Amino acid sequence: MVAISVSACDLWPKELGSLAESITQQVSGDTTAWLLGGDVVVINVAGSPSYRILQSELEALATGIAEQAIEYSTAPLESIAITFYEGEVSENSEKMREFIFLVMEKRPVLQPYLDLDAMGPLTADEIEVAIYRLDEAYDQLGKSLTGEYRKCVLAEAEKRAHDAGDPETLDPGSVEFLAAEPWYVLDGFSKRIFLAQAIMSKALFICTGT
DSSP, X not given: OHHHHIIIIISSOEEOHHHHHHHHHHHOSEEEEEEETTTEEEEEEESOGGGGXXXXXHHHHHHHHHHHHHHHOSSOOSEEEEEEESSSOOSOGGGEEEEEEEEETTEEEEOSOOOTTOOSSOOHHHHHHXXXXXXXXXXXXXXXXXXXXXXXXXXXXXXXXXXXXXXXXXXXXGSTTOOHHHHXXXXXXXXXXXXXXXXXXXXXXHHHTO
């Protein structure tokens, strides 16, 4: 029952309307904000004049937004992805500027070396990151994801990642726990995070019933 509670409640995507509205007031752009998997915040800012400011200035702005997201969240966050688009949200990498932060001791730490251009099915490393976040969720409940149950979740997640294929060509309706509404406004990197959480949630349900 614990596993079902974690997967159904904590891993389901949640729109952060109040946070998005606050950011929009700061940057004068069309902002959306989503909480994925209970500990990942994805923020997209479209059509903001801030897109054209200097890199150092935009980095400082993104850091401030990440700090605001941490303060807004009622639960510990793992990471925050913030993307500024020149115009509307699109997959054109030449018209977006993205910042990925890991949250360490309630502070956003910018990550300059993540593979933002990954293609194809989710990799073993991406699945490992997702199950690591699941481990943390269990730790907070004073439990652990170990033994045959953990092996089952990992194997099921890897199989479903392979079956799903490249997130860029994926029909979100074909994957349980994957909400279609925000899917089409996410960039490629965020889709991969989103898909990994959905796959992990489904794997939890399957392995709980075995």
